[in-house]
Amino acid sequence: MVAAVFHTALDQGPATTSAVEAARVSAMPTQATPTAPQQATARTPFDWRSMWLAVLPPIIGIALLLAIWALLTMNSTTFPSPKETFDAAAKLFADPFYDKGPNDQGIGWNVLYSLQRVAIGFGMAAAVGIPMGFMLGRFTFLNRVVNPLVSLLRPVSPLAWLPIGLLVFQAANPAAIWTIFICSIWPMIINTAVGVQRVPQDYLNVARVLNLSEWKIITRILFPAVLPYMLTGVRLSVGTAWLVIVAAEMLTGGVGIGFWVWDEWNNLNVKHIIVAIFVIGIVGLLLEQLLVTIAKRFSYDD
């Protein structure tokens, strides 16, 4: 930027402008003519350097992965090469939404069904977990009652909950949703509760001096103060939910990306399994990015 102003000053000045004077102008950009900054931005060439620094390393990383993969599968007959996998993917994505009965549907449907289960299970977990986190954070006694239960149940593997779901709901789909629910509720409870406990005492003192009603305290002070913590919990939960759904669907069957992977394994179609791994990864990445964007929108500087 300074360099740009420097050039502008030289261009505008007479040909005899001394280097000293130009340096003075560049050191004090406010003294340049008002039009100078505009010209400077207009003339600044596209910043290729920072663009390359942002784009190149990820490309190198992916290229390395593909290269190693291609090298290892050069003479393999069982494991597909990147080329074969890519061809299979192209064929799959040419028609992602075909429907030939319950056991043969396009990959698009499979992903959408999985996302639907995640949305329902995660949505219910948020509806229960966030208010519960608020209460645990606000009432110490309740926190002490529930804390040991949370500590006990949180480390349990997601799939251990599946039989309970099957037993209670007598159906595969609600059982999968139940598993999502129970696994994604903990980060939201814990983070919300911690957020409530960490609301700065100063803000609560303001509330006390102003003698705000409980409703105003919740909407104007607690909720905004807790929101960043809450969104962290939501992010962790969505990640967990997406991890769990694949495993749960492998066991419950039906339409879904997890079952699809298992189905293709039974068909010994390894190419499709690799495609599914990439799809699962990309969807998880997008979910994470979506929530990071939302969290940024609601973060504030002190």
Next chain:
Amino acid sequence: MTTDRQDRVPEFIKIENLEMVFETKKGRFHALREINLGVAQGEFVTLIGHSGCGKSTLLNLIAGLLNASSGVLLCDRREIAAPGPERAVVFQNHSLLPWLTCAENVFLAVERVFAATEGKAQLKARTQAALELVGMGHASAKRPHEISGGMKQRVGIARALAMEPKVLLMDEPFGALDALTRAHLQDELLKIVARTRSTVVMVTHDVDEAVLLSDRIAMMSNGPAATIGEILPITLPRPRNRVALAEDPTYVHCRKEVLDFLYTRHGHVEKVAA
């Protein structure tokens, strides 16, 4: 000026034999003992003392944020049991809510006090008037992180004044500011207090600030079990001008009195245990 002030309620805030003991994990901590202080309506009293002497504790007791262990604490002949909008507090670190704009921060206070009797337009007008009073009318739509520390403190003062409190309590309001901004805000505060005739209790550790602003300075001894060692009346006429006062014999004398109390008679001893 002094006679004018004596016409009003002489002991608007009344503190008698106040004791404050904190029960901590390490045992009992006797913070304040035998505090006696009366503040007249419209009077400006500062509490000065070394850090840790309990001056903020005393202010929080008047605010109602803490409850005294024993003793009498009255404001306008009523016992102080809880915080309330008639005793507005300006906090040391401004304590503006970062997710609200300056106007919304002030409005929150205005709404609480006047919503029962006034319409929304009037409440908005009050908010704007309070911001104008501290010279922050232009920043009403800005959020706290977009303005400087001095500006934040002004908004904090606007929020307190907008409630039209009976008492303005200020806890080292300018402590975190640079010297020039601090001097500027002190002058502003002098003008505002002259206009609003507020009753003010202010905590400070700045001797010049105390002498410049106060009608009386309550000097506190060192803790633990600190108390008000001496009360110094500042008889300087108002309006006060900091430049003219710099060589005023009364000002110089008052300043020396405070320094003498703080450094000669109650020199701060840093305790290793503390």
